[in-house]
Amino acid sequence: MSSPAPFSRYEFMIAWRYLRARRAEGGVSVMTWISLIGIALGVMALIATLAVRAGFRAEFVDTILGANAHTTVYMAPQRVENEFTDDVYVVPGRIQDYDAMAAKLAELPGVERTTPIVRGQVMATANDSSNVAEIFGVSLDALKAMPRIVDPQTSQGSVEDFDKGVAIGAGIQRELNLNIGDKIKLIAPEGAKTPVGTTPRVKSYEVVYVFSAGRYDIDRTRIYMPLAEAQDYFNRENVADEIEVFVTDPEKVDDWTLPLLEAAGDGAQVWNWRDASGSFLSALDMEDDVMFVILSVLVLIASMNITSGLIMLVKNKGGDIGILRTMGLTEGAVLRVFFLCGAFTGIIGTIAGVILGVLLALNVDGIMAALNALTNGGAWQPEVRGIYRLPAELRAWDIFRAIGLSLALSFIVTIFPARRAARMNPVEALRYE
Incomplete structure (x- = not known):
């Protein structure tokens, strides 16, 4: 008799059942919600920040090209x-x-x-x-x-x-x-x-x-x-x-x-718009990379909560793991069950973060206008920022790399507690049951 294929239907069923902890296992449920909310907020902040940075650059460049020459020829x-x-x-x-x-x-x-x-x-x-x-x-x-x-x-x-x-x-x-x-x-x-x-x-x-x-x-x-x-x-x-x-x-x-x-x-010389604003645009590009790295750390910290939740889940489900192993589940199957537990949290949190981030980016101009009205113009000062509003531009590449980062970190941090569950000795797990 051949073994079931990896990530079979029963593995998904067991993982989903473990995620829905009973009241007596409320700690596991709380940690799952904390992980989910943390990932969602991290992805939301990452997408909204990247959209605002892209919108600011696009608006700044548009104001340059809309009122200035692309390049200028003059004599020395x-x-x-x-x-x-x-x-x-x-x-x-x-x-x-x-x-x-x-x-x-x-x-x-x-x-x-x-x-x-x-x-x-x-x-x-x-x-x-x-x-x-x-x-x-x-x-x-x-x-x-x-x-x-x-x-x-x-x-x-x-x-x-x-x-x-x-x-x-x-x-x-x-x-x-x-x-x-x-x-x-x-x-x-x-x-x-x-x-x-x-x-x-x-x-x-x-x-x-x-x-x-x-x-x-x-x-x-x-x-x-x-x-x-x-x-x-x-x-x-x-x-x-x-x-x-x-x-x-x-x-x-x-x-x-x-x-x-x-x-x-x-005697002719040329001066283009990149010569005039190139240093500022380069600073914006460098700031984009720095902001991505900083917010990636926030997503990583939120993903680490998955590890804590899964360690608690493995501890609470020690007896179940022993029974599943004696029933014929392999180490690989147990590993995949607990990997799916963490993956579900990461996927749901990422989806929620993408929805919230897109909504925030689409409404950031109105939000800043309201904050500016409440602070009597202190939230956004055109004489400091150079432009009159805070625009946002959603780019598919920014959304995809935020999703990829969140899912990759969620999957990676899940591997350690899942391997711990897979290597658990069935005899030791059932000794005190």
């Missing part, structure tokens, strides 16, 4: 010698024939569009308040191509009126108490040149559009101005400071560095 600074004093000073590089260069860069494979811009620092004042701002001189078409800037749900005014004034960030609007149609005064140190030197340039513009890019630092400092007006305001007649380049795959923006340098010619 030039050293100029004063023929009268022999002094050498450095002047910023300017792009002379910027339309031709922008058209040449746009012909490269994978480049979606290019935009010449003029940039400069100013002091913005209105209503007895002031703020430091950065001017971006762009065309109307370039402004309309930025998804984070022209979002109708977060903007005010009409972007079509851009040529009649300036577009300001929501942070500047808030700090200077401005509305659509109000005047904002801009003061630039690079003004008109006179025999006694350069005087600051002061000019007022109408606020025709207010945007929110989703980033606190952008909304608080950025002003968009028509390109021709910016050239006149900053004394950049017929030149541009940079050419912004947008590519088909921003995640692989480094692949366009060499082609852009070759197309731009001598």
